[in-house]
Amino acid sequence: MITTQFLNSLAYFEVMFCLAALCVITVKKQWPEYWSLGAFLATRFLSDLILIPLYHLKYQRINGLSTASTHSAYVAYFYVYWISFAVESILALIIVYSIFRLAMAPLKGLQQLGMLVFRWAASISVVVALGSAFAPDMTRTKYLIAAISQLQRTQSILTLCLLVFVCFAILPMGLNYGSRIFGVSLGLGIMATNDLVQSAWMALYPHTNSAYNLVNGVVICMVLATWTSYFALPEPKRRIIVLPTTSPFLRWNQISQVLGDNPGFVAVGGMPPELLAPAELEVMQRASRKMVVPFPRSMSA
Amino acid sequence: MKIIVRSLVIALAVTGAIATSYANASSSKANAMAPASISKTSAMPVPRCPPSDPGDCD
Numbered sequence: 001m002i003t004t005q006f007l008n009s010l011a012y013f014e015v016m017f018c019l020a021a022l023c024v025i026t027v028k029k030q031w032p033e034y035w036s037l038g039a040f041l042a043t044r045f046l047s048d049l050i051l052i053p054l055y056h057l058k059y060q061r062i063n064g065l066s067t068a069s070t071h072s073a074y075v076a077y078f079y080v081y082w083i084s085f086a087v088e089s090i091l092a093l094i095i096v097y098s099i100f101r102l103a104m105a106p107l108k109g110l111q112q113l114g115m116l117v118f119r120w121a122a123s124i125s126v127v128v129a130l131g132s133a134f135a136p137d138m139t140r141t142k143y144l145i146a147a148i149s150q151l152q153r154t155q156s157i158l159t160l161c162l163l164v165f166v167c168f169a170i171l172p173m174g175l176n177y178g179s180r181i182f183g184v185s186l187g188l189g190i191m192a193t194n195d196l197v198q199s200a201w202m203a204l205y206p207h208t209n210s211a212y213n214l215v216n217g218v219v220i221c222m223v224l225a226t227w228t229s230y231f232a233l234p235e236p237k238r239r240i241i242v243l244p245t246t247s248p249f250l251r252w253n254q255i256s257q258v259l260g261d262n263p264g265f266v267a268v269g270g271m272p273p274e275l276l277a278p279a280e281l282e283v284m285q286r287a288s289r290k291m292v293v294p295f296p297r298s299m300s301a
Numbered sequence: 302m303k304i305i306v307r308s309l310v311i312a313l314a315v316t317g318a319i320a321t322s323y324a325n326a327s328s329s330k331a332n333a334m335a336p337a338s339i340s341k342t343s344a345m346p347v348p349r350c351p352p353s354d355p356g357d358c359d
Contacts, residue, residue, distance in 0.1 A: 217344030
């Protein structure tokens with residue numbers, strides 16, 4: 001009973017923290033840069049607003065206090081939960097992408113190259129996740145759950161990779177640990193680790209579902225509080241990045257900037273003279289008259 | 302500060318890697334038809350049973 005009350009309180013805290021984080025992002029005018037995080041929080045806020053009454057409706061029905069259909073409430077709860085989970089997983093991937101883009105903003109070449117690699121890695125991961133969830137004789141709902149679970153696991157691994165990258169590259173990129181980029185990455189990383197640990201835990205101890213809900217509730221409140229405080233506090237300014245001319249970062253950035261540029265074209269042959277302007281024809285004729293050289297005697301002999 | 306933050310991040314990454322290997326090993330032993338055991342990080346209970354047969358699932 002105490003556990004249920006505590007879980008209910010955590011659910012309300014989650015909604016309040018979501019709203020607080022959304023308000024802070026809006027007040028600080030951070031939507032253009034962190035629109036994906038805002039969309040993630042808005043999805044979580046809306047889904048929780050729908051899920052909480054559905055959950056209570058179901059329990060009221062069990063206690064015989066309501067005439068609403070338990071089954072309908074469960075069906076609605078099921079689909080809202082798993083569909084919002086899928087949307088949040090995809091939004092979390094987009095957050096990871098946008099955080100990488102923001103972190104690498106000073107080095108445009110490496111940013112473009114990294115984003116290209118990330119897009120390919122994420123696309124392949126999503127396809128593999130959807131494919132590996134499939135099994136023979138699988139029902140639609142089981143496939144839905146398995147595909148979303150695989151997608152979540154993929155997203156968690158990518159998020160942890162991003163967190164490690166941001167943690168070690170943050171100082172050379174002119175940022176520090178008070179930056180919002182780091183705060184958002186840290187929150188995502190904690191969520192990703194929790195997801196992976198939960199996945200292993202539930203596979204080993206499948207009947208401890210409600211116990212792990214408590215952990216989930218505490219972790220999400222912690223993450224939302226972290227994000228809210230990072231956005232509420234003033235962000236330290238980004239330092240100017242000074243790299244030595246021999247830096248491999250600089251060299252690779254220059255190379256990456258050139259990669260993917262549209263190439264120039266050279267007419268090799270078979271070009272009719274009508275394509276050239278009269279002035280160009282005149283120049284070419286005069287140049288070719290000057291280039292006429294006597295045929296080497298040794299060759300003619 | 303730098304060392305503390307880096308240690309925390311490495312701890313998170315290592316924990317995630319170990320958990321992934323455990324989860325993969327467990328799911329390969331389990332029935333392929335069983336849905337993967339994951340839920341979103343939220344205080345809301347996870348609906349694991351199919352909608353056609355809710356039973357006593359939370």
